[in-house]
Amino acid sequence: MADRSTRPLSSPARTLPAIEAEAVRLRTTERLSRDELAERVGVSPRTASRIIARNGLPPLSALDPMTGEVVRSSKQTATRYERERLGELAHMDVK
Numbered sequence: 218m219a220d221r222s223t224r225p226l227s228s229p230a231r232t233l234p235a236i237e238a239e240a241v242r243l244r245t246t247e248r249l250s251r252d253e254l255a256e257r258v259g260v261s262p263r264t265a266s267r268i269i270a271r272n273g274l275p276p277l278s279a280l281d282p283m284t285g286e287v288v289r290s291s292k293q294t295a296t297r298y299e300r301e302r303l304g305e306l307a308h309m310d311v312k
Contacts (some may be wrong), residue, residue, distance in 0.1 A: 250277060
């Protein structure tokens with residue numbers, strides 16, 4: 218007995234590449250919300266969310282309203298503190 222993936226071999230219902238490319242173009246040029254994007258492209262709002270996430274597009278709240286450039290960094294910490302021994306504490310002074 219061997220483990221095997223439960224991922225389907227094909228995704229026949231996946232959004233067409235042309236529709237996905239148009240959605241990405243509209244999101245980046247016109248900065249449309251998920252619902253507006255879904256209406257313009259002709260897909261469901263959930264599908265529009267999947268397209269946005271799949272292409273790594275930032276949320277609209279992270280973009281400058283005038284220029285569309287990313288102004289807010291992600292909430293993930295860029296610095297990771299790894300200790301040599303399990304359970305070892307890190308000391309930080311916060312002011």
